[in-house]
Amino acid sequence: MDHLEFLKYPIGPMERIKEPLGAAGRSAHLTILEHTPDTVRDLVEPLSDQQLDTPYRPGGWTIRQVVHHLPDSHMHAYIRMKWAATEDAPAVKTYNEKAWAELGEARTGPIDMSLALLDSLHDRWVSFLRALPEPQFRRHFMHGEWGPVTIEESLTMYSWHCRHHTEHIRRALA
DSSP, rough: OOOHHHHHOTOEEEEEEEEOOOHHHHHHHHHHHHHHHHHHHHHHHTTOOOHHSSSSSTOOOOOHHHHHHHHHHHHHHHHHHHHHSSSSSOOOOOOHHHHHHHHHHHHHHHHHHHHHHHHHHHHHHHHHHSSSOOGGGEEEETTTTEEEHHHHHHHHHHHHHEEEEEHHHHHHOO
């Protein structure tokens, strides 16, 4: 992996799971989802606007954009999982995350609104997943780029996503 790739993927690229996780594996990923809002808040609340407007890599988003991106992305994941739990193989819409990150509130808006949203969203999301019966984790949605994605696999993808962007923030601050 070259240096730019390392800056893009500091914990490595996302890899799809090949085997079911089981209860212990799901619990580990749920713990990451549960703690991410506090971790992000601890990293970014003390920062000045100048620090928030620092990109995590050359040509990359600023820390502020990453903070706003997290609830944008995680709202999609939460809704996709709920659709999968309540509908038969629903097709889900993708979104242009790069374009969303360039919108005004993502480029310059105060981070408090996204931190509050991340807190509430993750509370609901983790509560939903902890209450989900084990067989439901094998239900799936249809994603235009990824194909069928089970709720369990989506959990692992977004656990990775939490760690991925948290590490971007950490490295930008180093």
